[in-house]
């Protein structure tokens with residue numbers, strides 16, 4: 001159910017899905033079980049976004065102290081490629097990323113810890129993403145990283161020209177221009 005990824009602090013969760021003739025039931029969050037697996041809250045805010053077209057990229061975002069956010073992300077309609085980039089200075093995986101396909105069909109969730117930039121690309125139209133965060137939204141703490149930074153070499157399913165992004169998301173700095181917002185603690 002809980003699979004640490006190539007960057008161990010990032011965890012892929014596949015909740016047990018109880019299927020029957022009516023459909024299915026699954027528990028999408030369980031504080032005690034998730035905390036035991038290293039997904040530590042408290043989660044204080046739930047978010048929900050709808051992206052109408054395939055090829056929408058939202059990200060790469062993160063909030064800096066005093067309101068950093070860890071995120072527990074899932075896709076409840078359609079499918080997305082979800083990406084977490086390690087931006088902890090001193091980390092052995094600094095600048096490296098984890099990508100996972102999250103979809104309504106697979107029910108998977110990705111835990112994105114504090115110290116990671118997060119973004120996703122929609123793989124289908126009308127993709128809905130719902131996620132829990134451990135810090136309240138704080139516009140002054142809301143920062144970003146260039147989705148198409150060659151140093152990250154993220155293998156997005158859509159090219160940078162064809163990708164649909166907000167103007168804000170097209171203007172973030174590259175990794176080599178990012179202040180040391182987070183430091184790695186082994």
Ligand SMILES: Cc1cn([C@H]2C[C@H](O)[C@@H](COP(=O)(O)OP(=O)(O)O[C@H]3O[C@H](C)C(=O)[C@H](O)[C@H]3O)O2)c(=O)[nH]c1=O
Pocket residue numbers: 047049058059061062071118119120137166
């Ligand atoms: C994130 C957020 C936004 N807003 C307002 C601010 C804007 O007026 C509007 C759209 O915000 P934004 O364009 O930042 O939304 P996304 O591009 O989906 O941003 C999110 O997408 C990536 C994938 C993330 O990981 C972050 O959670 C978050 O940055 O919602 C709020 O009121 N509360 C919030 O928590």
